Amino acid sequence: MSAIVDLVLGIVTSIGGFVEAGSISTAAQAGSEFGLQLLWAIAAATVMLALLVEMSGRLAAVSRRSLAAAVRERFGVHFQIVPLTAELLIDVLLLAAEIGGAAIAVKLLTGIGFQWWILPIGLVAWLVLWLCQFGVIEYGLGLLGLVTLAFVAAAWKLEPNVSAVGASLIPSLPTHHHTRYAFLAVSILGATVSPYLLNFYASGSIEEKLNESELWVNRTTAYVGMCFGGVVSMGALVTSAAVLQPRHIVVDSYEQAALMFVPAFGRWAVTLFAASLGIGCFGAAVELALNAGYTFAQVFGWSWGANKPRREAARFTAAFTIVLLASVAVGLIGFDPLRLTMLSVALTVVIMPLVVLPFLVLMNDEKYVKKHTSGVIGNAFLALLTVLGALLALVVVPLELLGG
């Protein structure tokens, strides 16, 4: 019975926790600029994420090690310094973007400049991390995140052409703005498959004491939860394509993105958009900061765990506090949160091979996963997608930054 409850909660919170600044902004921009044409990118990225998340849960359940700890043990701390540094830099940028997204959500409701909300939101995130146990963080924020189902409801109400939606799941080339199209495809991949999610999911599985006999719970949660989460992201793209593209609105700010809810929800539009953006971003910010604590503690062999009293995991607590402070500082500089989000999700794809490729090696090492090694086809697919994504990102990110 407990496993069933865990399963349902896991799926529901995966759906609620799926959408954040990256997925909302990339889906809104993709929909407004290319209509439904980039729907395939969300589908591909979601499949990739589901496979990777299932693997990280399997690694944790079988080996009782998180991804960061297992990589350190298998490849040595010297090997890990490069991916660790790259991942932490990207995490600080992503965290700043998430805090910025949450601040914009408050601005949409209050009209007070988003910079004024950066520090209070950072403080609330820290308080949640300081006061709450893992279950409250994971399930509480995940359940609140169900408000993001508003994207699916909006898409449903707008009655999109189902055959056009289905056809968009097959990749196709655009007739114009090829660089921008490639940049958005890369950004969707980066926004969906954030490397931090892998270690976060593995660490969470250890916190929840998932074991080898419950691998089916892990598998079902990963596949079902992530696929439904992907549907929420697709809902954002479909809504944007249905509302913004015909009006020739290209999303350059969250204020413009909020307009996508107006035809579907009328006077509740901005409130629902702000709630979806705010809760999605805040949840992701808490997870990112917590994962920074996990990663530092696991790499350097410190005591860690959101369920432990903070005194027993002082360096873990200090790590997430410092990363949170660094991100708040970046946010206070005054970067446009939407631009920061787009930049950080695109850069995520550049560093993805550093995280994913060692992980795939681990998933074929019987010392860690015993008989539960991964299949050749799945591994080859993930390795190929990761390397291709990174190569594409290396080409299009500089082009996009230099103005195409």
Added chain:
Amino acid sequence: MRLRYCFAGPVLQRLRAGSWIVLAAAAIAAAGCSREDERLQQHREKFESLGSSARVIGEAWLAGSTSGTYTSSALEQTFLLVEKERSTLASSPDALVDSRGAELSQAAERLSRLIAAMTRDVRAADAASVRLHVASIPIKPAESQ
């Protein structure tokens, strides 16, 4: 043989080198023109998007779908984006020398002033004035012009 002789002649050699230079210059100029056209088109699309945003924001407020707080904040943001795009356009003298660029710059300035006026009207809850300004937004998507 004759071809070889021609190419071997010093005058024709110079001519050949000269023609390559002319060709290269023409190619660079053509690429420059096409790049300039592309840049102008990008500016136009951006202004169209911002003009359209201002119109939709205004219409949503007039329909009672959005609050005054959101509307004025969204218009302010749109205004900032228009100003940013205008300064990018103005930073390219070649674009402003081009008659299309100059026309676009003037239309963008009108858009900027209209959005500023709309923001003031929304704060004053002056629906009639907002309606008037929404109707006169200068940069519109091609189909609706």
